[in-house]
Amino acid sequence: xxxxxxxxxxxxxxQDILPVGMAVVERARRGGxxxxxxxxxxxxxxxxxLRQEGDPAARAMRESLDQIQPGLGNPxxxxxxxxxxxxxxxxATGGGEDAAAEREALHGVLIRIAERLAQxxxxxxx
Numbered sequence: 721x722x723x724x725x726x727x728x729x730x731x732x733x734x735q736d737i738l739p740v741g742m743a744v745v746e747r748a749r750r751g752g753x754x755x756x757x758x759x760x761x762x763x764x765x766x767x768x769x770l771r772q773e774g775d776p777a778a779r780a781m782r783e784s785l786d787q788i789q790p791g792l793g794n795p796x797x798x799x800x801x802x803x804x805x806x807x808x809x810x811x812a813t814g815g816g817e818d819a820a821a822e823r824e825a826l827h828g829v830l831i832r833i834a835e836r837l838a839q840x841x842x843x844x845x846x
Contacts, residue, residue: 747759
């Protein structure tokens with residue numbers, strides 16, 4: 721979870737409260753207050769059910785917010801990046817033939833990505 725309390729609150733709003741709210745609004749629009757009340761009386765876990773119902777609409781809302789400003793709808797998560805000494809990396813991957821095959825496959829993918837980026841840059845320049 722986010723270290724900053726405001727980031728934690730925003731993350732909770734976007735991931736937990738927004739889907740429930742979207743489901744309640746959709747139920748009220750579709751069937752009025754009766755259908756909203758049914759959500760709380762007909763289920764053992766009404767918030768979980770509402771969260772599940774509202775998740776697609778909330779996801780679309782978060783994507784729309786990200787179109788306005790990246791990170792607004794789907795908060796950017798802070799990560800820690802650090803180097804791993806080669807001996808630890810080799811030990812973690814096994815360092816055998818499988819690791820060599822994985823490195824070759826990765827190298828091929830990276831070459832393909834570099835070629836596509838160059839092609840994209842050429843198209844953008846034109």
